[in-house]
Amino acid sequence: MNxxxxxxxxxxxxxxxxxxxxxxxxxxLGSLLSFTLGLVWAIGFRAPTRFVRWPVNVIxxxxxxxxxxxxxxxxxxxxxxxxxxxxxxxxGTIAIGLHYSTYTAQVYRAGIDAVPPGQWEAATAxxxxxxxxxxxxxxxxxxRRIVPALGNYVISMLKDTPLLAGISVLEMLQQSRLESAxxxxxxxxxxxxxxxxxxxxxxxxxxxxALERRLVR
Amino acid sequence: MTAGLWTHWVLPGIWITVxxxxxxxxxxxxxxxxxxxxxxxxxxxxxxxxxLYTEIFRxxxxxxxxxxxxxxxxxxxxxxxxxxxxxxxxxxxxYGAYGAEVxxxxxxxxxxxxxxxxxxxxxxxxxxxxxxxxxxAVPEMIPPFSNLLIELLKGxxxxxxxxxxxVSFAAYLVRLATQDSxxxxxxxxxxxxxxxxxxxxxxxALERRTKVGIGITATPxxxx
Numbered sequence: 002m003n004x005x006x007x008x009x010x011x012x013x014x015x016x017x018x019x020x021x022x023x024x025x026x027x028x029x030l031g032s033l034l035s036f037t038l039g040l041v042w043a044i045g046f047r048a049p050t051r052f053v054r055w056p057v058n059v060i061x062x063x064x065x066x067x068x069x070x071x072x073x074x075x076x077x078x079x080x081x082x083x084x085x086x087x088x089x090x091x092x093g094t095i096a097i098g099l100h101y102s103t104y105t106a107q108v109y110r111a112g113i114d115a116v117p118p119g120q121w122e123a124a125t126a127x128x129x130x131x132x133x134x135x136x137x138x139x140x141x142x143x144x145r146r147i148v149p150a151l152g153n154y155v156i157s158m159l160k161d162t163p164l165l166a167g168i169s170v171l172e173m174l175q176q177s178r179l180e181s182a183x184x185x186x187x188x189x190x191x192x193x194x195x196x197x198x199x200x201x202x203x204x205x206x207x208x209x210x211a212l213e214r215r216l217v218r
Numbered sequence: 219m220t221a222g223l224w225t226h227w228v229l230p231g232i233w234i235t236v237x238x239x240x241x242x243x244x245x246x247x248x249x250x251x252x253x254x255x256x257x258x259x260x261x262x263x264x265x266x267x268x269x270l271y272t273e274i275f276r277x278x279x280x281x282x283x284x285x286x287x288x289x290x291x292x293x294x295x296x297x298x299x300x301x302x303x304x305x306x307x308x309x310x311x312x313y314g315a316y317g318a319e320v321x322x323x324x325x326x327x328x329x330x331x332x333x334x335x336x337x338x339x340x341x342x343x344x345x346x347x348x349x350x351x352x353x354x355a356v357p358e359m360i361p362p363f364s365n366l367l368i369e370l371l372k373g374x375x376x377x378x379x380x381x382x383x384x385v386s387f388a389a390y391l392v393r394l395a396t397q398d399s400x401x402x403x404x405x406x407x408x409x410x411x412x413x414x415x416x417x418x419x420x421x422x423a424l425e426r427r428t429k430v431g432i433g434i435t436a437t438p439x440x441x442x
Contacts, residue, residue, distance in 0.1 A: 004293050066368060066414035067407045068375035071386050075407065158281040167379055174282055187289040195286050199277035206277075209432035 009189040013180050017193060020176035024162045027094050027172060031162075032155050039105030044135070046110055065103040070164050072096050075212035077168045093165040101158050112143035113154025156205050160198060164183045173197060232409060238302070238374040238384060239413075242309035243367060247316050249314025254321025255347065264267030268318070281376050284308035288380055305377040313370045320362045324355040347390035357428040364421035368414045375410070385409055 045057035064072070073096045080087060087095070116139050124134040163174035171179075177190035244328065255267035275283070288304040291297050328351050334347035378387035389406040393399045 014440045063407070063411055064317050066372075067410045068372035068386070070375040070378070071403065074386070074390070075399070075403040078393060079403060082399055112263040163261065163281040164376070166281075174279075178285075181289070188293050189343065191282070191286050191290050195278050195282045198279050198282060198302065199274060203273055206273075 004188055006189060009184065009186045010185065013190045013193060014179070014211030016176040016180050017056045017173065017190075020171060020173035020194075021197065023090070024159070024172040027090070027097065027162050027165060027170070028155065028159050030094045031097040031101065033159055035096065035101035035105050035150065035154070035158070038099065038102035038110055042102060042106035042190070043113060046106070049114065052200065055215070057162055061103040061106055064100060069097065069100045069161055070167055072100055073164060073168050089165070089168045093168055093170045097158060097161060097165070098102075100161075101154055104154050104157075105151055108147050110155065111144065111150075112147035113139060115146065116142050146217045148216055149209045152205070152209040152212065156202050158211070159202060159205075163194075223395060227383070227388035227391050228385065228405075231383055231385035232251055232413075234302075234382065234384040235371075235374050235386075235413070238305060238309070238377060238382075239367075239371050239417075241306045242370055242374070245306060245310025246313040246317050246366075249310060250317025253314065253318035254325065255382065256312075257318065257322045258325050258346065272315045272318050275312045276319075278312070280308055280312045280373055281379070281385065283312055284376060284380060294326050301377065301382045305380060305382055309370060309373050309376075313366055316366055317363065320359050320366070321355070323362075324358040325351055326365070327358055328354045357425060357432065357434070360421055360425040360428060364418055364425075367417050367421060371410065371414055371417060380392040 042057055042061050045053055048054050052126065073093060076087075076092045076096045077089065080092065098152045118210070120138055120142065124138045162172050166171050166175035166178065169175060173194045177194045180190040185196070251272055253268045257272070259265055259268070286304055287299060287308050288301060291299060291304075306325050308353070332350055332354065333346060336350045341349065374384060375386040377384050378390065385406055389402050392402040397400065
């Protein structure tokens with residue numbers, strides 16, 4: 002540990018906070034997108050016709066089993082060819098949200114399957130319309146127990162945000178690369194970023210474990 | 219896309235991706251079993267160290283770890299790694315930490331009476347682990363390991379950012395050469411999907427075999 006330079010850490014800090022802010026921004030928007038889209042997929046899994054179920058299964062399996070990085074490049078390079086111009090940040094947020102929506106869809110599915118069948122039957126017996134059945138009966142019971150699992154995917158998503166550096170989004174990793182390119186100090190910025198991830202992810206995972214104890218019986 | 223691009227970049231790229239997956243999976247398995255069994259150790263200190271390892275490597279991002287091993291290790295400790303091995307080390311260490319949780323969970327799910335029976339029969343701790351606990355725990359581990367293996371395969375795409383010529387890197391070069399992103403990136407996604415499918419099938423076969431070893435016939439569709 003002979004080459005550590007604290008002043009380089011101090012120099013990196015302004016960029017670091019910018020990067021952290023952008024990372025959190027991607028995380029929040031990406032999470033919201035993945036929660037919404039995941040619910041759409043999950044309802045698609047239960048659609049009455051297999052002409053909906055089958056494509057939804059194929060699409061989500063495909064997205065889930067291919068790397069996020071390649072999907073990022075796909076959207077970043079291919080969308081402009083089709084005439085859709087997005088910034089790297091927008092592309093990255095959409096790609097990460099879409100990718101994780103296929104995970105949250107599985108979480109929603111498990112949560113919805115865990116609602117006792119009697120609840121569906123009761124809703125039918127009360128002749129509730131489909132919308133009310135979902136909004137007032139099924140989802141409130143399902144979502145409660147899947148909050149910790151969704152939270153764990155938010156943490157995974159946080160750890161995947163550095164991939165956005167690949168499409169030159171100025172999140173934490175890219176900021177550290179820029180700093181290194183400007184000052185030729187590779188050690189400190191990258192180490193700071195690595196430690197920052199642990200400092201955010203560990204308390205967050207403790208929080209999820211506590212939530213799991215409280216919400217999942 | 220011309221044949222030259224295929225034979226010079228994409229096919230060797232697929233081979234590099236497969237190699238990366240196998241090497242990192244081997245390292246991750248070794249780490250997972252070592253750390254996972256250490257987390258069930260009787261000494262508190264060993265449990266703490268193993269827990270610290272899992273929290274650190276699960277807490278950080280695999281890509282940041284990869285960059286750190288490649289760019290920071292040389293200046294901080296004087297060891298330089300080839301990009302390929304920096305990648306294998308980063309993937310193996312971080313997915314090993316995820317695997318360790320799987321190993322710990324599976325070991326804890328073996329009925330306590332099994333362990334007690336081992337003690338009653340005067341088995342040494344090592345014999346208990348090898349002959350009683352692991353044969354029953356391993357089939358339980360395979361479905362989550364299968365998911366982790368797919369995650370690992372997807373993780374190998376990160377190495378292209380270090381300049382390792384895997385299939386994602388090949389896609390990037392082909393894009394530059396042909397100026398046609400849609401085709402090559404669609405092909406690349408399909409390649410990864412096929413690899414993931416093959417791995418998932420292989421793990422399912424492995425699960426059946428390990429279950430037969432302890433006298434359970436696998437339920438169809440049990441592995442997910």
